[in-house]
Amino acid sequence: MRCNAETPTQDDIDAGIANIVVCFVPPRSAVFVIFTIRQLFETQKPWLKGRRRSAEFQQSTVLNLFGAARRPADLRVERSRKPAVRLSYEVSMDFWINGRAVSVDIDLRTSLLDLLRDQLSLIGAKKGCNQGACGACTVLADGERINACLALAVQYQGREIVTVEGLADSHGRMHPLQAAFVEHDGFQCGYCTPGQLCSAVGMAAELARGVPSQVTGDVAAEGIALSRDELRERMSGNLCRCGAHNGIVAAIAETFAEGKNAPLDLPARSRSGFASAEAGWRAPSEEEKVA
């Protein structure tokens, strides 16, 4: 074990062996205990029982602190850069993300959210609770909204993933919903916003497909109007701690008022087509990977 108080290098992080230092002061003790993240996770010290969540939190906090001290570009993991040490359970995977084919070598345990944020620097989707309870990590998979934190990346190979970074059109113009969020003050701190946006796009598609909700009067009837009650219930998987809900509801209601906007500009976004969930797994061809 190395015990370095210095910033870990990107190679260390890539290799998954970074001795990222976690310091915490045990109660009634002035001694700093320094452990590597890997030891925290891999040894089951009895006194650490029940502390895994806080260890994870410290890990991300420390990473954020280090990240903040450096230029963002330094955190970008280059696709060409192979990890120095390959863990035995690391495998090569192919993804479709925001219309582009991506190949990465990652640990099988990587969540879709960690893949996006830590490996691909797509930091729009946020890690809020990391247990499916807040919706900040919402992205679209084959046009359906999902919680990227509960998804193992390996399960989403060959599926069409769209994150908030992929909502703008091919000319970089904001999605109408994004513009409406600005117009209606649909956020304060902005942490839940990428999740709210992706969720609302998925919600509009569900409504168009006739998926009922808990507040739908007659679930057997065809065609559901986007009433305020429907909208609020359907967006209940996305929490906003600032309380910007009124602006959020107004922005979504305006954007998806009857027949106004298609949820996504599908052809521009998608190479494989959003039907791939039914068609099953499809890896990008070599040609597509280069492009």
Next chain:
Amino acid sequence: MNPFTYTRPADAAAAIHEAAHAGARYLGGGTNLVDLMREGVERPAALVDVTGLDRTITELPDGGLRIGAAISNTALAADRRVRTRYPMLTRAIVAGASAQIRNMATLGGNLLQRTRCLYFYDDAARCNKRQPGSGCDALEGFNRMHAILGASDACVATHPSDLCVALAALDATVHLEGADGKRALPFEALHRLPGDTPERETELRPGELITAIELPALPMARRSTYRKVRDRASYAFALVSVAAALEIEDGTIKDVRVALGGVAHKPWRARTVEALLRGQQPSEEVFRRASAGELSSARPLRDNGFKVELARRTIVAVLSQLAGGRP
């Protein structure tokens, strides 16, 4: 999270073969299993992803439906045949979790999701379900969410599913496939009460795969519903929930189905309510007597006595609503 291997078989036979390895687990949408792996409660050595298996809904000759276990909760709730013939099932599904989770979650995974007892998640606590023989911190602890029916001194956890409550009321059949071949179980026989072995939650044999659910033809289910009572209006687990269908002919109750959620270690088919109601003339008084009969065996804990009255009232409210012709 412990390391594991991952496979995504294309058919049930291959999945069962893969699951024969020691420590293997089936993986649906992962919304429960991945969370529990992250907490260290589950430590599978191999994940067998079954989301590529049968996810279709097919008509049975008698008018029932056969549903592949890999179907997403959303797709099941939105199917037109399900919405019109079994509205309680659609309503139960959309009352659960969030739209994002329902999009990810499979039917099979929803059936086998594990309890939300906080002590089960917390590996610093004693829990007979997580670690048999260690004790149960919920008995004397914070047990507001826990069971009032059918619990034991070993475990007072509840089954968290909404979907399953409707399946219990509808007399569904669970189709299983394992190394020893195929078999079918009545839905009510799938989940177990805790007894002395709360770690054994279902009658599934090791490595057995849920392949499909069958819903019998049940015309009375067209007039059925699901009501869930919880701490907030959406996106929370049930304190109490009721799935019910009611058939009234010539002013008397010809048939009735009632199942409860949030009250027991398994989806609770309220057979006593049903027996007390058949042949009666529907009235609030009759509904009240029937629900009191079901709850007479309730054994509330320190914090959850309110559930007894809540369950009684919710049963009465739902049956009154159905008797009044409102679905």
